[in-house]
Amino acid sequence: MSRPLTLAAALVLGLGGCLVTMTPQASADPLPPRDRIELYQLDSPPGTAQTLREKGFDVVQQEIENGKEHIELTAAQTDLDALGKLGHKPEPVRNPQGQTQLEAARAQAAGGYTVWRSYSEPGGIAAQLKAIAAANRDIVKLQSIGKTLRGQDILAAKVTTGARLLPDGVKPATLYSATQHAREWIATEVDMRLLKYVIANRATLKDLLNKTELWFVPVANPDGYDFTFTEGNRLWRKNLRDNDGDGRITIGDGVDPNRNFPTNFHYDEEGSSSIPSSDTYRGAGPASEPETKAMDGLLKRVGFEMQLNYHSYGPLLLYPVGFQIATEAADNPIYEALTGNDAKPAIPGFDPDLSAELYTTNGDTNDRAHFQYGTLSWTPELDEGCDGCGFVFPDDEALVRAEFEKGLPFALDVARSAVNPVEPVNHLGNTTPDFEIDPFEVSYGKSQVVQVNAKRKLGPVFLNYQVNGAAPRRSRLPGGRAASVTATATTATTIGCAARSPEPSPATG
Known part of the structure; x- marks a missing residue:
């Protein structure tokens, strides 16, 4: 989500469990001031968030808006120093009271x-x-x-x-x-x-x-x-x-x-x-x-x-x-x-x-x-x-x-x-299809997976597909959530799928 970069106004129970070998523990005192983490934001060219993640930065939000990538990330002082060397000038994210994350946290605790x-x-x-x-x-x-x-x-x-x-x-x-x-x-x-x-x-x-x-x-x-x-x-x-x-x-x-x-x-x-x-x-x-x-x-x-x-x-x-x-x-x-x-x-x-x-x-x-x-x-x-x-x-x-x-x-x-995940219960009224084909136009590799996603209750299904305009092919697939065959071809188009029948025929879907 985009934000302006300016200040906003305004019991005894028997507890079973695995045992671990304990080692001397580090102190959990407050972090040194330079190590304390804040939330910052910056606007930069698209793709910046991915680059920052690859460099180890904690990007928590990103959104493209008006040709710019709005980024929110957490940082300590050392991170800010590194961001500055990369040409970025992040500003703290502030709540409606104008508080940074640590300022808001301090106010809550107080x-x-x-x-x-x-x-x-x-x-x-x-x-x-x-x-x-x-x-x-x-x-x-x-x-x-x-x-x-x-x-x-x-x-x-x-x-x-x-x-x-x-x-x-x-x-x-x-x-x-x-x-x-x-x-x-x-x-x-x-x-x-x-x-x-x-x-x-x-x-x-x-x-x-x-x-x-x-x-x-x-x-x-x-x-x-x-x-x-x-x-x-x-x-x-x-x-x-x-x-x-x-x-x-x-x-x-x-x-x-x-x-x-x-x-x-x-x-x-x-x-x-x-x-x-x-x-x-x-x-x-x-x-x-x-x-x-x-x-x-x-x-x-x-x-x-x-x-x-x-x-x-x-x-x-x-x-x-x-x-x-x-x-x-x-x-x-x-x-x-x-x-x-x-x-x-x-x-x-x-x-x-x-x-x-x-x-x-x-x-x-x-x-x-x-x-x-x-x-x-x-x-x-x-x-x-x-x-x-x-x-x-x-x-x-x-x-x-x-x-x-x-x-x-x-x-x-x-x-x-959970009783029957394949037929989910939901307040949206949505249902799952019996099967979904996965069509494509061009294969850019030596081989291409031709596949259908089918409900287990259908049992084995027949996948009908076509490669380079040649005669349709048919493959019998085992029952399962997903099944596939591999077609070695430059191009291939899935043309249909049918549930098992005594005399399987090409499907219309």
């Missing part, structure tokens, strides 16, 4: 929080989760899915009928996870409110709780999240890995938990960074971080049908594929049906799209969940609450509640669709 709570404080997120589980033992089971670098339990709540009696994953399951990135407080709050909503409305949601499991991990990065509640650290994104081993947390430390998964790890330098000081630093190796191991272990153990992994700020509604552009997953028709389109998105005001069409990522949760575990996985990038608020969402109950409520129908659609 007044005492109305909404926000850290993870480990008395009455914080961990304590709330334990209290909820203790009060709702028939439908809530709380467990630790692993420990952070600093030894905190990463808590997950399973909500379903007979939660403590039935094995995990015995029903179709949906995971609502949040706050891999420490600074994204609104993600935690939306996830917590969804958990509380499900419990408060257990009577009307009885059928859903009988048939499915709903899982909640409101804070996937507890150490980092707690760190953002300390002076000067509000925009910290990563975990608290002491990369240089100097016993302190500074700008060169931390690993991005959402770039540390094994799938497509280090695919390129645009979707994640090799630079330890970068906010998208992927870490020393795939799944090097205990926070990543915890989430990956949960995904593997339960086998979720669906996942919403809440982040901020957008407003965006993203789904795989994220590691390279113009690449659709075989489940794209399901993603499109549930997510909606620009004219009618599943969450009002959000931009729905393939993740890589907006920005590329690698080693991220969505692609890991989808390609490794067959989980349909979305990233809702929640809104900022006001123009210029960025990551410092207002400490305002009405605004926080509104942000939760506008995404509630989509969150429930996803859970209701």
Whole structure:
């Protein structure tokens, strides 16, 4: 979104989980002044955002407007110095009160929080989760899915009928996870409110709780999240890995938990960074971080049908594929049906799209969940609450509640669709086609995949296609979400697809 560059006026539970070898921990004191992160903006020629990402900068927004690319990015003083050498002169993003991110954060903290709570404080997120589980033992089971670098339990709540009696994953399951990135407080709050909503409305949601499991991990990065509640650290994104081993947390430390998964790890330098000081630093190796191991272990153990992994700020509604552009997953028709389109998105005001069409990522949760575990996985990038608020969402109950409520129908659609994802349930009224062909005009390589995306319920299908105007060819494809054959040709055109029949004939579609 474009902004002017001028100042705006104006419990005790038996918690199972993996054990990690603990090492001496770095101090989590406030960052030195030069290392404190702010949100900046600049206008530059199109393509600048991609270049900056490849250099390790944390570009969080980009938009082409009037021939210029409006960019919002986080930066510490060293980043500003580097941007200056590249000829850029970024200005701070300011909220309607004229405050920068750190100024707004300081003002919120000084007044005492109305909404926000850290993870480990008395009455914080961990304590709330334990209290909820203790009060709702028939439908809530709380467990630790692993420990952070600093030894905190990463808590997950399973909500379903007979939660403590039935094995995990015995029903179709949906995971609502949040706050891999420490600074994204609104993600935690939306996830917590969804958990509380499900419990408060257990009577009307009885059928859903009988048939499915709903899982909640409101804070996937507890150490980092707690760190953002300390002076000067509000925009910290990563975990608290002491990369240089100097016993302190500074700008060169931390690993991005959402770039540390094994799938497509280090695919390129645009979707994640090799630079330890970068906010998208992927870490020393795939799944090097205990926070990543915890989430990956949960995904593997339960086998979720669906996942919403809440982040901020957008407003965006993203789904795989994220590691390279113009690449659709075989489940794209399901993603499109549930997510909606620009004219009618599943969450009002959000931009729905393939993740890589907006920005590329690698080693991220969505692609890991989808390609490794067959989980349909979305990233809702929640809104900022006001123009210029960025990551410092207002400490305002009405605004926080509104942000939760506008995404509630989509969150429930996803859970209701877990029973049969191929025929998704959604408030938009969208359906999935029986099959979709993938036509093209010219093959620029030695061979070209000719394919159709077909529902499993159809069983085997017959693909009819034509190469260079020659006689039509027919290939029998196995049943599945997607099936393909390879045509070795310079040009090829798909001419039809048919479901299996005793005497298959060319289709008309």
